Amino acid sequence: MTQTTLLVNGKSKSINIDDDTPLLYALRDDLNLKGPKFGCGLGQCGACTVHVDGQAIRSCITPAKSVSNKKITTLEGLGSSAKPSKLQQAFIDEQAAQCGYCINGMIMTASAFLAKNKNPSDQEITDALSGNLCRCGTHQRIVAAVKRYLSLS
Template sequence: MTFALQINGSARQFDTPRETSLLHLLRNDCGLNGPKYGCGLGQCGSCTVLVDGVAARSCVVPAHGVAGRHITTLEGLGTRAAPHPVQQAFIDAQAAQCGYCLNGMVMATVALLARVPDPTPKQVRAELSHNLCRCGTHLEILDAVQRAARLCAEDRP
């Protein structure tokens, strides 16, 4: 099946079998390692990407099902020299241990802050409740989201 996607701002053409997941396409065809394979069932959140700005579990999204849409992965947020405010907040809060959940937590946070610029701790917990952290850095992650909200507010006019 042939279709086009916008991935991290670049137009790309693909010809893949109908059953190819977006995660498989991003990792294997595009070489993007931000989204991780975790559970394969859309339950852990490690594969989260943004589809037109909305958080989506790429392991259960058929790649052809998002044809023509804008996909943003962790690699599309910022750079090592100029990280996205959410990435910087996670670094500053030392929110990662093993880092496996980090992609999903960061991407879910970006989506949350786009919808709710100043979320309450209850809103943050609800938004991230379906993203699993195996290391138990939940308190640091919550701190990172609050830091990110402040950093993003500084960037708004």
């Protein structure tokens, strides 16, 4: 175990982890952040998505040590239940979550995408979110939530 410093949601956190510990485990187990979820463990479903230096990455396959001293943002860093971000509020307003398991990945992926593309087409939104799996089939509501956010911005 070695000490690693993670810059998470604007705060520096020092934790002791093994060299191969996935970032997801460090966030959930050591820092008690529950936004990113364990889905497939292979980086294929998107439930574990977080931002590292503004890029959406899959935290289940990213070693925590590899992002030491980089800016990490989780769903909790975008907003809170008391004060959700505009994007989070759009997802709430559109009732985009059915079981809610994919929503972390959908919001984090959408947030990183929208930071680069301020006026995407419906197809660009769909393409940007295509790497995230939703087993409940609320894709239309998720796209509607992104479009609602764009109409408010």
